[in-house]
Amino acid sequence: MTEPHPLAEYTAHLRRGQFMIQRSASTGEHVFYPRIAAPGTGEADLEWVPASGLGTVYSTTTVRQKPPAPSYNVALIDLAEGCRMMSRVEGVPPEDIRIGMAVRARITDQDGEPLIVFHPA
């Protein structure tokens, strides 16, 4: 078995245009963020699987900046697979983003790095 490199592999998948998350073979539970072993059980049976990209806003905040710098969204997204991640919802004004809103993932480029963001589904 080759030693997993969680962050590097996650980022490499994103660079290839794929949003991949981990799943524990023994429990079937999805895991985010990527790790070398399943949290809780410690089983080294995590495999990369494609995320559906579907999610729901679990919580949301609007970060205010001094004008003219625009306010922006920071959200926690519950993925359809059952794990949660921090992200932001784009495509709607930050103050219109609601808890419970259905969203869909997209890979964007931020300062040359691939990054998962969400848009209303």
Add this chain to the structure above:
Amino acid sequence: MTGFPTGRTAIVGAATFGIGRCPGLEPIDMAARASLLALQDAGLRLSDVDALYTSAPHEALGGLQLAEYLGLQPKITDCNRTGGSAFEIYVAQAALYLDAGLCDVALIAYGNNPSSSTAKHAGMTRPSPYEAPYKPLAPLSSYALATARHMHQYGTTRRQLAEVAVAARAWAALNPEAAMRDPLSIDDVLAARMVSDPLSVRDCCLFNDGAAAAVMTRADRARDLRKPPVHVLGAAAAATHREISSMPDLTRTGAAQSGAAAFAQAGVTPADIDLAMLYDAFTITPILFLEDLGFCAKGEGGAFVQDGAIAPGGRLAVNTNGGGLSCVHPGMYGLFLLVEAVRQLRGEAGARQRPGVELAVAHGNGGVLSSQATLVLGR
């Protein structure tokens, strides 16, 4: 059998120093000054100290640094990394070491000077690669996310959050040491500049100078010291996550576990408590801790604090020093709330003294609701 030496150790010295602005001193100078004041308060000498606990703001090896500064060679030295809850955890650990006879006098100290420091510090934490790209304000946006979820799930309102800030300010007005003593109204809080919705600048704690220290010893020795001992009746901790995206339920903190364990050790219930010192980094945190510690049911914290219920003259005395919101919060606040609990239990709290305080809870919070530690203290 809870495993905790209930009532067999006591806090015998407590002090604060340099609250608000403390120009011209380094954090370690401030921690040392508070240490000496707390030892004087106890009627003990520096040379009596054989266990040292501190959480240095900018130095990973801060325990060793403070021991060196004070000229101590402690048997036990610690500088843990559970954020603002570290100090309540130190009390728990010192109680076990003292009771086992592995040390005799434990000193817990802290100081920091964000108001008056001109130095550029590197900071003590590395941003998470899974959160930092989204630019949350650290730690503010994490608490904002918890607040928004509580409002969504339980109907908690910004007005109820404002009650927490207004109560803290009313207590601060009675505390000459508190940094912010001007009147503050619910409308002031509601109209304050938003920082990370739903939190305004008045929902956030201060970031100012301050130092504090506490001294512990075994109860038998405590009886012969200068001040009435404050016994450690229960002490327990729980860690649930580091970053907010990994918190299992943003409306439920580890205080539910730490509180239940500490109350069981002490053999008391929230109904017995005369004073609740609840870490108020943001207005949501006392609401969460009132619920999780069992002062009210889950979701009812907002209603619990309404109508001045935790302000002077209210149904439960909470954060009588003015809290992190209006008294002092130099980055880690856990030791200051502990000192206030000691002062109230001794009857030393001046204009803000509550009559007949026999049992107090001192609850620390660290990280982004990540680490919780509860002490039950009694005369």
